[in-house]
Amino acid sequence: MDAQLLLSGIIFGLSIGSIFFLMAIGLSLCFGLMRVISLDQLLYYSIGGYLTYTVSVGTGSVWLGVLAGLVVAGITAFAVERFVFRRIYDRDVAFSMITTFGILIGGVGVIKAIWGLVPRPVAMPAGDQVDILGTFVPGYRLIVIVVAILVYVAIWLFLNRTIVGKAIRAGIEDVDHVEGLGINVYRLFTITFIIAGTLSGLAGGLHAPLIMVDPSMGLEVIALVFMVVIIGGLGSIKGTAVSALLVGQVMSLGSLIYAPLAQMAPFAIMLLILLIKPTGLYGSPLLKR
Amino acid sequence: MSPGVNLLEAQKLNVSYGEARVLFDVDFRIDDREIVACVGRNGAGKTTLLRTIAGFVKPVSGTVTADGTSLVGLPAYAIARRGVKYVPQDKKVFADLTVRENLELGSYATKDYDWDQVTGYFPKLKVLMDRKAGHLSGGERQMLMIGRAILGKPRVLLVDEPTEGLAPGIVDQLKEVFRDLSGKTALAIVEQNLPLVCAISTRIYAMKEGRIVAELPGAGATTPVECEQYV
Amino acid sequence: MFEAFKWWRGLLIAFGLLALMRVVVPLPFANEVVIFSIYTIGCSFLLGRVGFISFGQPAYLAIGAYGTGFYLFYFGTNPFVGLLVGIAAGFVAAAIVGPLFVRLRSDYFALVNLALAVIVFYLMQKVLADVTKGDNGLWFLTNIASTPVLDISRPDQFFIFATLVAFFVWAFYKYLDDTLFGACCLATKINEDKLQFLGYSNFKVRLLAFVIANTTTALAGGLYAVYLGFVSPDMTSPARAADPVIVTILGGAGTLYGPLVGTIAYTGMKDVISKLIGNWELFIGFLLVFIMLAGEKGIVGTIEPWLKRIVSRRKAGSRQA
Numbered sequence: 001m002d003a004q005l006l007l008s009g010i011i012f013g014l015s016i017g018s019i020f021f022l023m024a025i026g027l028s029l030c031f032g033l034m035r036v037i038s039l040d041q042l043l044y045y046s047i048g049g050y051l052t053y054t055v056s057v058g059t060g061s062v063w064l065g066v067l068a069g070l071v072v073a074g075i076t077a078f079a080v081e082r083f084v085f086r087r088i089y090d091r092d093v094a095f096s097m098i099t100t101f102g103i104l105i106g107g108v109g110v111i112k113a114i115w116g117l118v119p120r121p122v123a124m125p126a127g128d129q130v131d132i133l134g135t136f137v138p139g140y141r142l143i144v145i146v147v148a149i150l151v152y153v154a155i156w157l158f159l160n161r162t163i164v165g166k167a168i169r170a171g172i173e174d175v176d177h178v179e180g181l182g183i184n185v186y187r188l189f190t191i192t193f194i195i196a197g198t199l200s201g202l203a204g205g206l207h208a209p210l211i212m213v214d215p216s217m218g219l220e221v222i223a224l225v226f227m228v229v230i231i232g233g234l235g236s237i238k239g240t241a242v243s244a245l246l247v248g249q250v251m252s253l254g255s256l257i258y259a260p261l262a263q264m265a266p267f268a269i270m271l272l273i274l275l276i277k278p279t280g281l282y283g284s285p286l287l288k289r
Numbered sequence: 290m291s292p293g294v295n296l297l298e299a300q301k302l303n304v305s306y307g308e309a310r311v312l313f314d315v316d317f318r319i320d321d322r323e324i325v326a327c328v329g330r331n332g333a334g335k336t337t338l339l340r341t342i343a344g345f346v347k348p349v350s351g352t353v354t355a356d357g358t359s360l361v362g363l364p365a366y367a368i369a370r371r372g373v374k375y376v377p378q379d380k381k382v383f384a385d386l387t388v389r390e391n392l393e394l395g396s397y398a399t400k401d402y403d404w405d406q407v408t409g410y411f412p413k414l415k416v417l418m419d420r421k422a423g424h425l426s427g428g429e430r431q432m433l434m435i436g437r438a439i440l441g442k443p444r445v446l447l448v449d450e451p452t453e454g455l456a457p458g459i460v461d462q463l464k465e466v467f468r469d470l471s472g473k474t475a476l477a478i479v480e481q482n483l484p485l486v487c488a489i490s491t492r493i494y495a496m497k498e499g500r501i502v503a504e505l506p507g508a509g510a511t512t513p514v515e516c517e518q519y520v
Numbered sequence: 521m522f523e524a525f526k527w528w529r530g531l532l533i534a535f536g537l538l539a540l541m542r543v544v545v546p547l548p549f550a551n552e553v554v555i556f557s558i559y560t561i562g563c564s565f566l567l568g569r570v571g572f573i574s575f576g577q578p579a580y581l582a583i584g585a586y587g588t589g590f591y592l593f594y595f596g597t598n599p600f601v602g603l604l605v606g607i608a609a610g611f612v613a614a615a616i617v618g619p620l621f622v623r624l625r626s627d628y629f630a631l632v633n634l635a636l637a638v639i640v641f642y643l644m645q646k647v648l649a650d651v652t653k654g655d656n657g658l659w660f661l662t663n664i665a666s667t668p669v670l671d672i673s674r675p676d677q678f679f680i681f682a683t684l685v686a687f688f689v690w691a692f693y694k695y696l697d698d699t700l701f702g703a704c705c706l707a708t709k710i711n712e713d714k715l716q717f718l719g720y721s722n723f724k725v726r727l728l729a730f731v732i733a734n735t736t737t738a739l740a741g742g743l744y745a746v747y748l749g750f751v752s753p754d755m756t757s758p759a760r761a762a763d764p765v766i767v768t769i770l771g772g773a774g775t776l777y778g779p780l781v782g783t784i785a786y787t788g789m790k791d792v793i794s795k796l797i798g799n800w801e802l803f804i805g806f807l808l809v810f811i812m813l814a815g816e817k818g819i820v821g822t823i824e825p826w827l828k829r830i831v832s833r834r835k836a837g838s839r840q841a
Contacts, residue, residue: 031627037630084809084813087813088812092626093626094567094571094573094626094627094630095812097573097575097627097630098573098765098808098812099808099809099812099813101762101765101766101808102804102805102806102807102808102809102812103805104805105762105801105804105805105808106801106802106804106805106808106809107805108801108802108805109799109800109801109802109803109805109806110802112799112801113799113802163393163394163397166386166390166393166394167394167397169383169385169386170383170385170386170390170391170394173381173383173385174381174383176345176365176377177377177381177383179364179365179366179369180343180345180366180369180374180375180376180438181366181369181374181394181398181399181437181438182366182369182370182374182398182399182441183366183394183397183398184364184366184367185366186364223634223635223637223638226631226634226635227631227635230628230631230632234627259646261647263638263642263646264638264639264643264646267635267636267638267639267642270632270635271620271635271636271639274624274628274632275620278623278624278625278628279628
């Protein structure tokens with residue numbers, strides 16, 4: 001395998017991993033703090049993608065579209081938290097999974113009603129190729145990677161340097177103790193949910209130019225995103241980042257070796273990791289409530 | 290304040306977990322400057338009583354009032370903000386956070402950023418300030434839990450099994466802290482250590498199978514052996 | 521004698537009604553309902569009785585279907601033998617992955633099963649494309665030989681056969697509820713520690729339940745293969761992974777007749793809604809949320825107490841008379 005192919009493969013894998021990472025953070029935080037498996041994050045991803053499409057067609061700017069996408073995704077997440085999640089926090093995980101799956105397909109129905117069934121292409125911004133060590137790679141993919149790194153840093157700062165972030169970390173350990181101190185944990189839940197929805201929207205917006213937006217775009221990545229979260233360990237940001245990188249590379253480099261392997265290999269890895277360590281790479285055994 | 294003023298009062302409290310009834314018509318009160326102890330065997334419902342007062346368990350029926358206002362139905366954080374705080378028995382501090390961050394959360398909840406009282410009671414926490422709470426010993430964890438709970442000067446502190454599994458030296462230290470604390474904050478303590486209970490408490494409730502079976506005078510008037518009879 | 525009849529009465533009524541349905545609805549619809557309800561009962565048992573939610577049921581469905589499909593495409597012509605091969609394939613697969621999966625916590629269990637469905641999907645679509653013909657699927661409708669007595673290569677007689685199979689599957693699950701094993705399943709769902717104290721192994725109970733449920737699912741897959749005369753990877757597409765879960769919830773998880781009622785409602789609504797407003801997802805999505813927020817009892821769970829009240833009132837009335 002020549003070096004150029006390898007390098008572009010790695011960049012491709014990193015950009016895919018970045019998208020997965022952005023979506024997986026939200027799922028991971030929601031599970032860690034609220035113990036809900038929020039399948040509806042996939043809906044906010046689709047919303048991000050579709051708004052990017054509509055706004056970029058209207059204004060010509062994809063970036064404006066991504067911005068609109070993440071804002072609307074965040075607002076939708078807020079509404080869902082208020083009207084649905086508030087009622088299901090004290091139920092078990094299977095319950096939240098089914099309920100949020102209902103929200104997901106209901107939302108897909110809404111998207112179909114608004115935008116129709118036809119897949120829509122989104123123009124690629126920053127379409128220039130960038131020269132890295134003699135290999136030309138698409139500039140847009142590099143931007144996606146940079147955005148993911150910035151988000152990682154921002155989330156890290158938020159969780160480690162702000163009091164709300166510290167309260168969220170404490171809540172991931174034991175939410176009752178946080179509430180016992182007199183902290184309004186429901187506000188923490190709302191904040192976490194909005195962050196998760198916004199990041200899913202961002203992921204959808206950034207992914208849109210690389211794929212076509214279509215109503216079932218969320219359902220298509222659902223398995224992959226969950227795999228990222230599981231390999232990393234539910235509730236761990238660091239684990240999510242590591243596993244997103246891993247999955248991105250496995251998919252991208254795997255396809256260079258033997259194409260059909262690309263889609264299967266990550267799942268095989270997940271099974272393997274779960275059998276060795278049933279809580280994922282960084283999942284803490286303390287997570288049981 | 291005159292004695293006899295009911296700071297916190299629970300009346301006819303009934304609690305069930307699913308089908309299983311765990312508290313039966315429990316009456317419980319704490320007055321100002323009191324240290325009320327609650328004794329009984331495992332499963333007698335002591336922890337459930339404290340958790341119900343603190344809002345973590347919703348009662349089937351009955352009332353809980355603090356200064357005459359009802360607490361039933363309020364979320365646990367709102368009850369804590371009204372100055373009724375619960376210190377659980379699991380000694381689970383936020384392990385991934387430093388001692389300082391643990392205290393910061395207590396301050397954030399109550400807007401009380403004055404840590405002098407905490408470090409006054411527990412000078413050891415000063416040196417441990419930047420250590421991860423997960424690396425503390427059992428006694429240090431208990432200090433931290435009580436320390437972060439007394440931020441905001443709560444009216445009532447509900448402490449669940451504070452001395453369980455701790456070294457005698459630390460138990461003595463906690464005893465002094467409780468005595469001193471009761472001047473400002475009334476205490477309700479669930480405890481298995483009967484000599485300690487009889488030494489520091491002003492009143493003792495004995496619980497058995499979800500019912501209060503006796504209310505005994507404290508302050509040395511009841512001996513541990515007498516106390517033992519009721520549990 | 522009367523006791524035995526009482527035990528069978530509910531089943532006879534339910535499947536009598538199902539057979540009657542054949543008169544009023546088109547045959548493909550009736551066949552779909554019977555097969556899909558067998559597909560769902562495994563999922564309903566796992567969710568309602570054992571407390572495992574699985575988003576990977578299509579994996580076992582496809583394993584059963586491909587087992588039957590391979591036999592009928594490459595080796596033989598007898599559909600009954602084909603079915604047995606499908607069931608055996610499902611049993612073996614469940615027995616292999618079961619010991620690994622049932623150790624996991626329920627949230628991981630759901631997702632690992634989903635992963636298995638994806639793996640099976642790509643196996644059938646790409647990796648084993650030489651033998652599975654990839655997306656084109658295996659077509660063997662003309663290979664299926666006519667069988668004496670009950671010719672299940674004909675859709676109308678297939679319906680009779682499938683209904684009989686379903687009847688015995690339901691009788692089997694009803695029987696399970698009465699056994700000690702059924703009680704153990706409920707116990708492991710409600711309080712695994714207590715079951716351990718009583719001296720039963722959670723692992724064994726769960727494994728047995730898992731194998732039973734997924735062998736049933738493979739049976740449904742085999743029936744699909746025989747009925748449709750072809751198998752394709754589409755059957756195990758991740759996008760359809762939640763169908764049996766939705767039907768289970770719709771009918772009422774863990775209730776005996778939930779899967780049947782849920783399937784009829786689901787298939788019926790899908791037909792009607794798709795024709796009327798053309799936006800099936802919107803409807804079923806919000807219906808699902810509504811059922812969950814309203815107390816997750818599903819159709820059967822809601823009707824059952826109400827039916828029982830009527831029955832008991834009638835009994836009380838006859839006693840007075």
